[in-house]
Amino acid sequence: MATVHVPILVRPILETLLEAFREHSAQSTGCLTEPVWLVDCTLGGGGHTAAFLDAFEKDPLLRETKVVAFDQDKTAIESARMRFATEITAGRLEIIQSRFSDAEPFLRNRLVLGLMADLGFSSDQLEDPSRGLSFLADGPLDMRLDPSQGTSCRDYLADISETELERVLREYGEERFSRRIAARVIEYRNREGAPATTQVLRTLVVQAIPPAMRHGRIHAATRTFQALRIAVNRELEELDCLLDHVILSLRPRGRVAILSFHSLEDRRVKHAFRSEGFRSLTKKPIIADNEEIARNPRARSAKLRVAERISAKGA
Ligand SMILES: C[S@@+](CC[C@H](N)C(=O)[O-])C[C@H]1O[C@@H](n2cnc3c(N)ncnc32)[C@H](O)[C@@H]1O
Numbered sequence: 001m002a003t004v005h006v007p008i009l010v011r012p013i014l015e016t017l018l019e020a021f022r023e024h025s026a027q028s029t030g031c032l033t034e035p036v037w038l039v040d041c042t043l044g045g046g047g048h049t050a051a052f053l054d055a056f057e058k059d060p061l062l063r064e065t066k067v068v069a070f071d072q073d074k075t076a077i078e079s080a081r082m083r084f085a086t087e088i089t090a091g092r093l094e095i096i097q098s099r100f101s102d103a104e105p106f107l108r109n110r111l112v113l114g115l116m117a118d119l120g121f122s123s124d125q126l127e128d129p130s131r132g133l134s135f136l137a138d139g140p141l142d143m144r145l146d147p148s149q150g151t152s153c154r155d156y157l158a159d160i161s162e163t164e165l166e167r168v169l170r171e172y173g174e175e176r177f178s179r180r181i182a183a184r185v186i187e188y189r190n191r192e193g194a195p196a197t198t199q200v201l202r203t204l205v206v207q208a209i210p211p212a213m214r215h216g217r218i219h220a221a222t223r224t225f226q227a228l229r230i231a232v233n234r235e236l237e238e239l240d241c242l243l244d245h246v247i248l249s250l251r252p253r254g255r256v257a258i259l260s261f262h263s264l265e266d267r268r269v270k271h272a273f274r275s276e277g278f279r280s281l282t283k284k285p286i287i288a289d290n291e292e293i294a295r296n297p298r299a300r301s302a303k304l305r306v307a308e309r310i311s312a313k314g315a
Helices: 010-027 047-058 074-083 085-089 100-107 153-159 162-173 178-192 198-208 222-232 235-244 263-273 290-295 297-301
Strands: 036-040 066-071 093-097 111-118 250-260 278-280 303-309
Touching: 010 036, 010 047, 010 111, 010 250, 010 303, 036 047, 047 066, 066 074, 066 100, 074 085, 074 093, 085 093, 100 235, 153 178, 153 222, 162 178, 162 222, 178 198, 198 222, 222 235, 235 263, 250 263, 263 278, 263 303, 290 297
Parallel strands: 036 066, 036 111, 066 093, 111 250
Antiparallel strands: 250 303, 278 303
């Protein structure tokens, strides 16, 4: 399936990560060197990976640089294997189905000088109704980015207590009507069983919100769907694995770029990039300009932070 996902902030990501490779290449001219790797932790539709491969091919100093790309989603992996068949055969790209929490062993013994992650979900996943990620289409209430792992959103709601659901909606969705929504969902579950479809959940959320507050800037169900997606996919635990373990595969002077989409993610990235062994290269996050936002509304909430590895402590 062709991707509909539009990659975000491609130019600043390329510019900053390629600098680490150029510096390494300038220092190792004339020596026999091992391959250097760029890691794309979130392959998705392959937008950033394609940009890296293109840049490496065009730059005579970087022709030997390789990309290894991960995604937990089997469908994304299969599409990318078709899209990038030539690059895979040429040994320029390796594609691995893995979550952040399982990725570390695949990176041992590679000279990693660049690493990126574009967090969350792709437009391909959002627009596939069978995933249950969007309240705009009817589909099973699943929400898993890797349906072979964990529990679906419906099963998650079947087991959760009202207090815990209220907490998830408040903390992960910053939903001000968390208590009313949790009460409405549990009341429905007690009568009919856990909501089975996106449209049932959407209706419950709208019913729980006071009528005067139902028509805000964003749809009334946006925050609930975000909160449940984060919980079902254990997104914050996965991000912690990325920040505590996976980025340690970078060699000193290597760079990491992370695109996040809400404050819970950005706060963690900011903190990790200020920790021992790293130097933040972005005091304030880089954001998309108006032209990019007009072309790709999803870019509106993107925040890019970049850091350099300054020591191998913790490796
Ligand atoms: C925003 S999309 C990436 C889009 C990609 N950069 C592009 O331009 O086409 C995020 C991707 O990361 C994947 N993903 C999210 N969390 C992950 C995790 N913990 N481990 C592995 N992949 C993950 C999702 O399945 C999704 O395909």
